[in-house]
Amino acid sequence: MTQATLLRQIIDYSSRADPYPLYAELRKTPVLQEGDDLFVVSTYWEIKSLLHDPRISSDARNLSPSAAGTLLQEEEEASALPPAFLRLDPPEHDRLRRMTMRPFGPPETPRRVHNMRGELARIVSGLIDGFGDRNRIDVVDDFSYPFPVTVICRLLGVPREDEALFHSWADTIAAGLDPDPGQDPGERRRVTQQARTELGKYLSGLIDERSGAPGDDMLSALVTQHGEDGQMTRMELLSTASLLLIAGHETTVNLITNGMLTLLRNPDVLERLRGDPGLALPIVEELLRFEPPVQLLPQRTTLADIDINGVTIPKGASVWLVLASGNRDPQRFPDPDRFDPDRKDNQHLGFGSGIHNCFGAPLARLEAQLALTELARRLNSPRLVEDPPPYRQNAVLRGPRHLNITFDGFHA
Amino acid sequence: MRLVVDLNRCQGYAQCAFLAPDVFAMHGEESLLYNPHADETHRDQVLRAATACPVQAILVDDMSDASAAAGDIAGREGPAGVR
Amino acid sequence: MSGDGALAWLRREGRIVIVGASLAGLRAAETLRKEGFTGSLTLIGDEPHEPYDRPPLSKQVLLGHATADRTALPRRLALDAHWRLGVAATGLDMAAKRVRLADGDEVEYDRLLIATGVHARPWPHKSEAELDGVFVLRTRDDAARLQRRLAASPRRVLVIGAGFTGSEIASACRERGLPVTVAERGAAPLVGALGGVIGRAAADLQREHGVDLRCGIMVTALEGDAPGRLRRAHLSDGTTIDTDVAVVSLGATRNTEWLAGSGLGAGPRGIACDAGCRAFDVRGIVTDDVFVAGDVARSPHALFGYQFLSLEHWGNAVAQAETAAHNMISSSSERRPHLWVPAFWSAQFGVNIKSVGVPSLGEEVIVAQGSLSDRRFTCVYGYQGRVIAAVAFDQTKWLEFYQRQIESAAPFPPDYPSVDRRPEGLRPVPAEFPDPSLPTHGPSVTVSGYSPTDQRITFVPAHA
Numbered sequence: 001m002t003q004a005t006l007l008r009q010i011i012d013y014s015s016r017a018d019p020y021p022l023y024a025e026l027r028k029t030p031v032l033q034e035g036d037d038l039f040v041v042s043t044y045w046e047i048k049s050l051l052h053d054p055r056i057s058s059d060a061r062n063l064s065p066s067a068a069g070t071l072l073q074e075e076e077e078a079s080a081l082p083p084a085f086l087r088l089d090p091p092e093h094d095r096l097r098r099m100t101m102r103p104f105g106p107p108e109t110p111r112r113v114h115n116m117r118g119e120l121a122r123i124v125s126g127l128i129d130g131f132g133d134r135n136r137i138d139v140v141d142d143f144s145y146p147f148p149v150t151v152i153c154r155l156l157g158v159p160r161e162d163e164a165l166f167h168s169w170a171d172t173i174a175a176g177l178d179p180d181p182g183q184d185p186g187e188r189r190r191v192t193q194q195a196r197t198e199l200g201k202y203l204s205g206l207i208d209e210r211s212g213a214p215g216d217d218m219l220s221a222l223v224t225q226h227g228e229d230g231q232m233t234r235m236e237l238l239s240t241a242s243l244l245l246i247a248g249h250e251t252t253v254n255l256i257t258n259g260m261l262t263l264l265r266n267p268d269v270l271e272r273l274r275g276d277p278g279l280a281l282p283i284v285e286e287l288l289r290f291e292p293p294v295q296l297l298p299q300r301t302t303l304a305d306i307d308i309n310g311v312t313i314p315k316g317a318s319v320w321l322v323l324a325s326g327n328r329d330p331q332r333f334p335d336p337d338r339f340d341p342d343r344k345d346n347q348h349l350g351f352g353s354g355i356h357n358c359f360g361a362p363l364a365r366l367e368a369q370l371a372l373t374e375l376a377r378r379l380n381s382p383r384l385v386e387d388p389p390p391y392r393q394n395a396v397l398r399g400p401r402h403l404n405i406t407f408d409g410f411h412a
Numbered sequence: 413m414r415l416v417v418d419l420n421r422c423q424g425y426a427q428c429a430f431l432a433p434d435v436f437a438m439h440g441e442e443s444l445l446y447n448p449h450a451d452e453t454h455r456d457q458v459l460r461a462a463t464a465c466p467v468q469a470i471l472v473d474d475m476s477d478a479s480a481a482a483g484d485i486a487g488r489e490g491p492a493g494v495r
Numbered sequence: 496m497s498g499d500g501a502l503a504w505l506r507r508e509g510r511i512v513i514v515g516a517s518l519a520g521l522r523a524a525e526t527l528r529k530e531g532f533t534g535s536l537t538l539i540g541d542e543p544h545e546p547y548d549r550p551p552l553s554k555q556v557l558l559g560h561a562t563a564d565r566t567a568l569p570r571r572l573a574l575d576a577h578w579r580l581g582v583a584a585t586g587l588d589m590a591a592k593r594v595r596l597a598d599g600d601e602v603e604y605d606r607l608l609i610a611t612g613v614h615a616r617p618w619p620h621k622s623e624a625e626l627d628g629v630f631v632l633r634t635r636d637d638a639a640r641l642q643r644r645l646a647a648s649p650r651r652v653l654v655i656g657a658g659f660t661g662s663e664i665a666s667a668c669r670e671r672g673l674p675v676t677v678a679e680r681g682a683a684p685l686v687g688a689l690g691g692v693i694g695r696a697a698a699d700l701q702r703e704h705g706v707d708l709r710c711g712i713m714v715t716a717l718e719g720d721a722p723g724r725l726r727r728a729h730l731s732d733g734t735t736i737d738t739d740v741a742v743v744s745l746g747a748t749r750n751t752e753w754l755a756g757s758g759l760g761a762g763p764r765g766i767a768c769d770a771g772c773r774a775f776d777v778r779g780i781v782t783d784d785v786f787v788a789g790d791v792a793r794s795p796h797a798l799f800g801y802q803f804l805s806l807e808h809w810g811n812a813v814a815q816a817e818t819a820a821h822n823m824i825s826s827s828s829e830r831r832p833h834l835w836v837p838a839f840w841s842a843q844f845g846v847n848i849k850s851v852g853v854p855s856l857g858e859e860v861i862v863a864q865g866s867l868s869d870r871r872f873t874c875v876y877g878y879q880g881r882v883i884a885a886v887a888f889d890q891t892k893w894l895e896f897y898q899r900q901i902e903s904a905a906p907f908p909p910d911y912p913s914v915d916r917r918p919e920g921l922r923p924v925p926a927e928f929p930d931p932s933l934p935t936h937g938p939s940v941t942v943s944g945y946s947p948t949d950q951r952i953t954f955v956p957a958h959a
Contacts, residue, residue: 052895054864054873054913090864090915094871098441106429106438113430278456281463304911345468353466355892362430365464414569416548420810420838423892424847437560440845442889445555448548449565473569 007034011179011395017388019295019398020337023325031311037067039313042325044332044349046309050321051354055304058356059089063301064316082235084243086356087299093355099229100240103221104155105362113362116151120366123150124374128410136385139403143375144256148367152248155363156241157210157217166202169195170249173242178394179298196242203241207234218244244360252364254293254399256371259284261403262291263372264384266339273376280369282341287368288327288350290339295324295398297352323349324398380408413450413458414473421469431464432457499826505605506824509534512594512602514584515610515750516540518548518568519789519812523608525571526820536576537602539594541611542634543581550809552638553660554842557667559646563639584611587757589776589785606823609754609766609774610789610816613747613807618655623717628725630742632660644740645671652676653728653741655714657684659841661744662697666843669704676707676736678714678728681929689850689886691927692860693874696867696888704844717741747807749791759785765793765805770832772819788812788819794833798902799853799883808839836898840891846870849891852884852901859923861908863897864915865890873897876926877907 009015010022023042026032030043041047050056060068060083085096102108127143137143149167153160172195176188207223214220222237232240263270263283273279300319305312313319326349328336333343351358358364375382385404392401415435417428424442428435434454436446450458462470511527513520516538524536540546547566555561579596586595593601615631618624628649630641645652645668652668654661657679668675681687683694684701701708713731720726728736754761759782760775761767767775768787772794775781787794789812793805814835822830841848857876863885865872873893876884881904885897900909908923 049896049899052893054893054896054915055911057914091869091871094915106426106433107440110429110433110437114433278459281460285463303913347466347468351466357425357466361425362427362464365427365431369460414567416569418810418813419550419840420849422840424889439842440847440889442847442891443842443845444847445558445560445842446551447555447561447565448551449561449567471569471571473571 007032007040013391013393013395016391016393016395016398019324019395020328023322023328026322026325027329030309031313033311037064037316038318038320039311040320040322041308042322042329043309044326044329047321047323047326047349048353050300050306050308050319051349051352051356053306055302055306056319057089057301057303058087058093058299059083060087060299060301062089062303062316063318067301067316067318082239084239086243090355095229096232096236096240097355097359099225099227099232100222100244100359102225102227103218104359113366116155116363117366117370119154120151120370121374123147124370128374128378131410133409135408136404136406139260139375139405140253140257140400141402144260144371144403145253147256147371148248148252148364151363151367152245155218155248156244157215157219158206158245162202166199166245167249169199169202170246173199173246174250174397175394177298177396179396199242199245200238203238203245204234207237207241247360250397251293251358251360252367254397255284255287255364255368257400257403258291258293259287259368259372260375260382260405261384261387261389261400262287262339263376264382264405265387269339269341270376270382272341273373277373277377279341280373282343282346283372284365284368285346285348285350286339286341286343289333289343289346289348290327292324292327292348292350293397293399294350294352294358295396296320296322298396323352378410378412379405380410382407413452413455415446415448415450415458415462416471417444417446418469418471419444421467423467425466427464427466428461428470432461436461502824502826505534506532507534509605510537510603511535511606511608511823512537512539512604513608513610514539514594515608515612515789515791516542516578516580517546517610517612517789517812518809519610519612519816520608521546521568521570521816522813523610523788523816523820524574524576526817527824528572528574530821530824532824534605536574537579537604538574538576539579539582539584539596539602541581541583541597542636544635545578545580547635549633549635552635553632553663554667556635556638557642557645557664558670559642563635563642566635583753585753587754587759589758589782592784604784606784606786608786608788608816608819608823609791610787610812611750611753612790613749615743616745616748618717618741618743618745620717623719624743625723626717626719626725627723628719628739628741629717630740632664632742632744633747641740641742645673649673649738649740651736651738651740653678653714653736653738654744655728655741656680656744656746657697657701657708657710658687658744658746659685659839659843661742662701662843663841664742664744665701665706666704669706669844674707675705676709676738677701678712678730679708679710680713682710682927684708684710685848686927686929687855689854690857690860690876691929692867692924693886693888694927696870696872699868700844700846700870714741747790749805751791765791767803768792768794770795770797770834771822771830772815772833773822786819786823788815797832797834798836798904799856804837804853806837808837810838811835836901838898846888847891848886848888849894850884850886851894851898852876852882854884854886854926855928856883857926857928859907860926861923862917862920863909864893864913864920866917866919875900875907875909877923880907881905882907882909 026042030046032040085093176192210220211223298320351361382405389400389403429438435450439445546568556563583597585597615633651674654665654677657677665675665677684697686694716729718727749765751761766787772786773781774785774787790807793803795801796804815833818833838851854876856878859877863873863875871889873887873890882900
């Protein structure tokens with residue numbers, strides 16, 4: 001039972017600030033069985049191979065009845081919305097993702113993200129200017145939360161002033177991903193479902209507006225598109241828009257906050273970045289390896305018995321892929337616990353791999369590069385107020401809840 | 413600047429086409445077309461793409477256009493900086 | 496001098512000559528330097544250009560997105576090499592360890608790497624091949640010439656041969672809005688490389704994009720006007736096509752003529768070498784100072800029954816060059832086998848085609864994921880009950896999995912369910928490769944001969 005304890009320990013809030021020693025323990029058993037139906041995969045090559053394995057499904061309907069009762073598996077069944085492409089398999093996944101990509105990126109809209117650079121820079125500058133004459137801020141509340149939220153709102157065409165509304169829905173829904181929410185499952189299901197319903201109603205109203213008067217935002221494009229894949233149904237639109245809004249809320253904030261925390265713990269790297277903004281590129285890739293905002297993928301299942309690393313994962317089992325552990329696998333990354341922006345061949349798992357690789361990755365990269373470069377450049381002698389900072393409850397979407405820092409003023 | 417993409421490695425994640433649209437383009441869903449001799453003015457874009465490539469398939473060199481000119485390769489070549 | 500001493504001397508001040516200054520030659524040279532070779536390094540190339548990349552020539556360059564003279568390969572490190580470009584090697588004296596050059600010069604070596612690649616098979620009728628408007632596409636000069644002609648808006652382009660290069664040329668022409676006829680001797684495009692099942696999907700793809708595709712047909716003659724310009728092509732069914740551009744895409748011939756009489760085991764099928772890239776001589780005895788890499792090599796592959804594979808693949812050139820270079824300056828115990836799993840790609844008509852393994856060995860094929868009619872699918876090939884290859888159309892993210900299936904000799908047909916398995920994927924069907932004795936246009940993998948210990952190896956004389 002020591003191994004079962006290990007998984008519980010990882011989920012437990014007390015290990016949130018530093019789960020990495022526990023991941024190292026976990027990797028001693030690359031494919032760890034927990035109970036009858038849950039298998040936890042923690043080594044790089046095994047995770048990578050399962051991410052490209054067509055016998056692995058992201059669709060919860062393929063879980064065996066007993067596995068469906070395990071940790072994390074109840075929230076979407078309770079929801080009124082059909083699963084978004086994140087939780088579908090090909091061909092439905094491919095079709096919906098392709099349709100969502102059409103107004104977002106190549107081949108149809110190759111310059112959308114690139115052309116947002118100026119706007120991203122203005123948002124960042126505005127937020128830093130807003131620090132005013134304070135010499136102490138909370139990086140989360142004052143910067144790394146409002147920045148990506150403003151961006152996703154503009155991108156989707158959601159009024160920024162409604163943010164307070166869907167902020168709480170997004171947080172509630174994201175908390176549904178947490179294996180140990182500290183509340184009873186029935187209550188959590190009810191709260192999550194209610195948040196989903198509210199968010200669905202809100203987005204439904206927006207969709208009605210956009211279909212009458214489309215703008216140049218993504219929601220308008222999704223509502224009005226007629227491509228080779230046809231149109232999205234109303235339900236597909238709602239689940240896709242919810243997914244984008246929640247993902248835009250709950251992930252990049254952690255990437256930026258984890259980034260600032262890591263830079264403050266590695267002042268030599270912070271100093272280098274100040275002198276060489278180009279270093280932001282490898283810094284962000286190394287961050288995605290070192291402190292990935294999505295620590296594990298808890299929503300895969302097997303369509304067949306799969307033999308891997310001496311273990312047979314039976315058909316219908318629930319499979320967790322611990323990306324953050326794979327990223328620290330010494331078999332793949334030399335000296336894995338060192339934050340090293342000069343690392344070569346950094347094929348991290350921070351954005352996953354295979355067909356479900358992070359949809360918003362290019363935008364998250366740009367946001368994080370810009371945010372960290374500007375914080376490094378403009379803040380004079382930034383220092384952590386406390387280390388470790390307080391963390392959010394969530395073990396999957398892991399990051400600090402607050403990151404209080406002090407500094408001696410900032411440059412224009 | 414010269415570049416080459418190992419298209420055996422490439423899996424069509426399209427990060428390069430997002431981040432460096434003046435040099436890389438998706439042709440259909442998965443095929444990548446790129447300019448093997450990118451303009452110097454696109455250097456930042458190319459580096460952004462090469463760093464972000466999830467399968468690290470983009471090889472870039474820093475040989476300046478002048479030293480790459482055909483004239484000097486009959487003899488012994490100068491050093492080529494590589495990132 | 497002891498063996499170790501000789502090797503140390505070689506690495507310090509030996510002379511290494513690489514014949515062939517393209518992808519394989521360049522990557523070998525870089526590997527030699529990276530692994531600490533400090534002696535003299537000479538690269539000999541018949542083209543006057545420094546190493547450049549060929550895949551863009553039939554895609555970006557023909558589309559006008561890149562120019563042919565700006566395809567030079569990036570360098571991974573400074574080579575400090577002596578370049579002899581624009582001078583072909585014309586002979587090899589293995590006893591004296593000398594390479595003869597077209598300008599009469601001779602270059603001595605302690606280790607030789609042959610990476611002379613292939614050239615486009617020309618149109619067989621010389622006078623017709625010389626007509627203005629008849630092209631091949633292999634070199635960057637070929638590509639520049641063809642691109643200029645396409646830019647001048649010919650009234651029709653005839654592509655002779657629907658292998659990968661021919662299909663990519665047809666695709667680029669259609670994208671430029673040019674009328675295109677493709678004449679293919681086999682039953683479908685790509686049939687030699689991928690078989691009839693995928694060939695039919697490729698044929699549909701071409702027709703959907705407006706190609707006038709004619710299969711099971713041969714071009715019998717190219718006809719010019721008085722000033723020597725191409726005007727018309729005659730086909731084996733008695734029809735003619737008015738055209739002012741014909742691109743001959745009939746595959747490639749290995750550049751081994753210069754080795755005739757050298758005593759090296761070189762012929763039209765390439766130069767036989769062992770898995771460590773050491774060339775065989777005509778007696779079947781392996782040499783220890785002549786190495787081979789890239790398109791010109793054929794070497795036994797453990798995964799495929801030790802059959803000799805000749806692979807005209809970009810990735811093979813890179814991997815084999817690195818292995819050959821490593822082995823050239825290593826002791827026998829440190830040498831590595833060239834165990835690269837064959838892989839290639841093609842981009843045509845907006846579809847990304849990728850392959851792993853050796854499809855042409857396949858007896859049966861199954862549509863493991865997706866659907867042929869959607870043009871998004873992954874096909875798996877079986878040979879004697881095991882997975883031997885996989886080919887994807889716009890589904891490249893799954894290929895890693897099938898590569899592991901090939902490497903582990905997984906059973907065929909696949910006995911497990913997978914995502915996106917459709918009714919058409921429930922049963923394998925014959926792969927429908929043409930009879931290998933009937934030449935088709937450019938299969939990219941040819942299998943010939945058996946293991947080095949097999950005495951049935953015969954070498955066809957050059958110019959056969």
